[in-house]
Amino acid sequence: MPPFWQKCIVTYIGFDLPSTEKALISRIRSQAARGKNVVAGIGDDAAVLRLPPGHQVLVTTDFTLEGVHFRRDWQPAESVGHRCLARGLSDIAAMGGEPVAVFLSLALPASLSQTWVDGFMSGFLALARKSAVGLAGGDTAESPDGILADVVVLGSVPAGTATLRSGARPGDRIYLSGELGGAAAAIREMSGKPRGRLKPVDYSRHFFPEPRLALGRLIRQKGLASAMIDISDGLSTDLAHICEESGMGAEIRAEAIPLASVGKPRHEVELELALHGGEDYELLFTAPRQKPIPPRIAGVPIHLIGHITRSRKVLLINRSGAGFDLRPQGWEHFRK
Amino acid sequence: MPPFWQKCIVTYIGFDLPSTEKALISRIRSQAARGKNVVAGIGDDAAVLRLPPGHQVLVTTDFTLEGVHFRRDWQPAESVGHRCLARGLSDIAAMGGEPVAVFLSLALPASLSQTWVDGFMSGFLALARKSAVGLAGGDTAESPDGILADVVVLGSVPAGTATLRSGARPGDRIYLSGELGGAAAAIREMSGKPRGRLKPVDYSRHFFPEPRLALGRLIRQKGLASAMIDISDGLSTDLAHICEESGMGAEIRAEAIPLASVGKPRHEVELELALHGGEDYELLFTAPRQKPIPPRIAGVPIHLIGHITRSRKVLLINRSGAGFDLRPQGWEHFRK
Numbered sequence: 001m002p003p004f005w006q007k008c009i010v011t012y013i014g015f016d017l018p019s020t021e022k023a024l025i026s027r028i029r030s031q032a033a034r035g036k037n038v039v040a041g042i043g044d045d046a047a048v049l050r051l052p053p054g055h056q057v058l059v060t061t062d063f064t065l066e067g068v069h070f071r072r073d074w075q076p077a078e079s080v081g082h083r084c085l086a087r088g089l090s091d092i093a094a095m096g097g098e099p100v101a102v103f104l105s106l107a108l109p110a111s112l113s114q115t116w117v118d119g120f121m122s123g124f125l126a127l128a129r130k131s132a133v134g135l136a137g138g139d140t141a142e143s144p145d146g147i148l149a150d151v152v153v154l155g156s157v158p159a160g161t162a163t164l165r166s167g168a169r170p171g172d173r174i175y176l177s178g179e180l181g182g183a184a185a186a187i188r189e190m191s192g193k194p195r196g197r198l199k200p201v202d203y204s205r206h207f208f209p210e211p212r213l214a215l216g217r218l219i220r221q222k223g224l225a226s227a228m229i230d231i232s233d234g235l236s237t238d239l240a241h242i243c244e245e246s247g248m249g250a251e252i253r254a255e256a257i258p259l260a261s262v263g264k265p266r267h268e269v270e271l272e273l274a275l276h277g278g279e280d281y282e283l284l285f286t287a288p289r290q291k292p293i294p295p296r297i298a299g300v301p302i303h304l305i306g307h308i309t310r311s312r313k314v315l316l317i318n319r320s321g322a323g324f325d326l327r328p329q330g331w332e333h334f335r336k
Numbered sequence: 337m338p339p340f341w342q343k344c345i346v347t348y349i350g351f352d353l354p355s356t357e358k359a360l361i362s363r364i365r366s367q368a369a370r371g372k373n374v375v376a377g378i379g380d381d382a383a384v385l386r387l388p389p390g391h392q393v394l395v396t397t398d399f400t401l402e403g404v405h406f407r408r409d410w411q412p413a414e415s416v417g418h419r420c421l422a423r424g425l426s427d428i429a430a431m432g433g434e435p436v437a438v439f440l441s442l443a444l445p446a447s448l449s450q451t452w453v454d455g456f457m458s459g460f461l462a463l464a465r466k467s468a469v470g471l472a473g474g475d476t477a478e479s480p481d482g483i484l485a486d487v488v489v490l491g492s493v494p495a496g497t498a499t500l501r502s503g504a505r506p507g508d509r510i511y512l513s514g515e516l517g518g519a520a521a522a523i524r525e526m527s528g529k530p531r532g533r534l535k536p537v538d539y540s541r542h543f544f545p546e547p548r549l550a551l552g553r554l555i556r557q558k559g560l561a562s563a564m565i566d567i568s569d570g571l572s573t574d575l576a577h578i579c580e581e582s583g584m585g586a587e588i589r590a591e592a593i594p595l596a597s598v599g600k601p602r603h604e605v606e607l608e609l610a611l612h613g614g615e616d617y618e619l620l621f622t623a624p625r626q627k628p629i630p631p632r633i634a635g636v637p638i639h640l641i642g643h644i645t646r647s648r649k650v651l652l653i654n655r656s657g658a659g660f661d662l663r664p665q666g667w668e669h670f671r672k
Contacts, residue, residue, distance in 0.1 A: 039392060039498075044430075044431065044498070044500045044501045044502070044565075044581070045396065045426075045427040045428075045430035045431050045501070045564075045565060045566060046394040046395055046396035046427045046428060046430075046431050046433070046489075046491065046498075047394065047395045047396070048392050048393070048394055048431070048493075048498050049392060049393040049394075049395060050392055050393075050495070051387065051392070051393060053389075053390075054389075056375060056384050056385060056386055056387070057384070057385040057386075057387060057393060057436075057490065058382040058383065058384055058385075059382055059383045059385060059437070059439060059472065059473065059488070059490065060381065060382035060383070060473075061439050061441050061473065061474055061475050061486075061488060062475055063441055063443060063475045063476075063477045063486075065443065065477050065478075065479075065480075067480060068477060068478065090381075091381040091382045092381075092382060094380075094381035094382075095380065095381050095382050095384070097382070100393075101395070103395060103397050103488070105397050105399055105486050107399060107401065107484060136395065137395065137396075137397065138397055139397050139398055139399045139486070140399075141399045141401050141404060142401075142404070143401075143484075144401075144403060144481050144482050145480050145481040145482075146480050146481075148443065148479075148484060150397075150399075150441050150475070150486040152395070152397060152439070152488050153382075154393065154395065155382065157384075159386070162375075162380070162382075162384050164380045165380045165381070166380070228381075229380075229381060230381060245380070
């Protein structure tokens with residue numbers, strides 16, 4: 001049994017915890033894997049983690065709030081658990097890193113059902129297992145209103161090799177993995193029919209997005225990318241981040257942007273969703289023109305969508321060759 | 337300017353953030369120190385941190401919730417900011433670690449005043465500076481109700497040297513730094529007069545507790561302790577943690593427990609508060625009998641309060657030599 005949660009039991013049980021919190025701790029206690037990087041002393045006053053020699057630490061933290069990042073009537077609990085971990089793992093993938101350990105802090109309303117908590121933990125832990133990373137600690141509290149999760153993912157990279165956003169240079173080509181717009185399409189569908197749930201299998205990119213860990217790691221190991229970011233806020237926003245950090249501009253071709261297929265029957269999403277919808281967790285990267293980039297890496301299709309310019313502007317080029325300013329319109333756009 | 341927050345600006349400003357959130361980000365942007373361990377690539381998709389060679393990573397996460405850990409009418413904003421960081425730093429101290437970087441995630445109600453946010457950040461950043469640790473990232477969100485902070489502190493120790501809770505052996509002596517009960521005394525005072533604030537200078541242990549980083553580090557470097565923990569939940573609970581993890585029991589002498597002096601005029605707290613009141617953030621450690629422990633370490637008085645036994649029970653011995661079961665009654669006790 002991981003000593004951290006053992007400690008939680010001693011600390012918390014005995015006080016008047018809501019039953020959900022007891023259930024949570026007990027579920028974590030029985031299911032959390034220690035993970036290969038977690039030293040035996042885990043979770044004493046702090047967790048103790050081992051890094052490979054000569055590596056640096058990557059750290060990312062993400063809040064997931066009910067009503068902002070999910071709705072209980074839209075996403076099943078398993079999906080909420082999966083998605084809040086996927087966000088952090090995707091950040092590690094975008095640095096070319098290897099996940100080392102995850103920490104989950106949860107504030108839960110006293111009225112929350114044990115079934116929901118169990119579902120959440122199932123989704124969370126299944127993705128952790130799949131990503132070969134252990135849950136090494138966290139915190140719990142009673143929330144006065146709504147569910148709140150704060151997920152911390154620690155990763156590692158050999159010192160000096162993290163793939164940053166700031167390395168894009170004029171003439172570099174811009175590549176994108178997978179397809180875009182699938183996650184935003186689900187949000188749009190659900191906004192249109194407030195009481196109807198979608199089938200996760202028809203919109204898997206939304207309900208169970210796959211962080212591109214193997215892809216990011218290969219890109220970093222082979223030194224393919226000059227800059228990299230994950231698509232969490234939407235292509236228009238995330239490409240703007242690369243340009244901003246690199247002091248560059250970009251041109252991308254509308255017809256080169258891979259559109260996701262969603263729903264039943266399957267249909268392609270509109271370009272608008274692929275440009276501005278977020279949470280697809282694909283990787284966007286730039287590479288020098290002379291660097292050969294294979295059409296698939298780690299089994300994921302790679303698309304050439306444009307190139308970096310000196311202009312400091314981001315242009316979308318349509319079929320007829322006309323260019324339009326592409327303004328960052330991240331996923332928050334869809335919440336309005 | 338730290339690139340992470342630069343990115344936050346680009347990401348967040350432009351959407352309809354509550355003004356408090358904008359103020360928070362802008363305040364962090366102008367004031368956050370990068371810290372010596374934070375590599376230039378910080379806060380890209382993830383922060384990149386450097387560890388000394390041969391070190392392991394320590395990680396601790398702590399929720400601080402309005403209404404549970406603080407009340408806006410009890411603690412000034414500066415104190416709330418200070419205390420939520422002190423909790424994490426104290427955990428690092430209890431492992432004998434060196435803090436490497438801190439991460440602050442804040443969910444704030446839209447109605448919160450900028451003055452409060454400024455005060456909070458002042459308190460938080462002042463303690464970070466004093467502890468020579470940089471704020472390396474985090475997340476912000478709008479909270480539907482009440483302020484919520486999740487603080488992550490990363491630390492480091494030379495591999496294999498973290499001082500765990502599990503190393504206490506029969507006959508080891510039990511030592512305590514500083515004085516106890518000062519923090520709980522403030523809570524009791526404030527519970528008694530609901531609308532009156534206390535002067536922080538009269539109850540500094542509550543409003544501005546001092547994590548014992550230098551002390552913890554020296555204890556680890558000199559190999560003095562067989563086990564160590566910080567007093568966050570109260571002596572009775574935290575000593576029980578050491579006994580539990582070490583598979584041991586303990587006897588402590590009531591008259592040996594150092595009682596804090598608080599208030600105006602100054603007076604000693606009752607034994608009850610020193611036994612069960614938490615959040616004093618002193619260090620409790622055990623050491624083999626033959627190990628000489630100086631009366632002060634890193635300027636902090638060290639008190640011998642008892643010894644470890646094989647019995648698996650924790651006994652409190654009174655002046656007349658009678659022993660009583662000391663049940664864990666952590667600080668939550670005071671909230672009832």
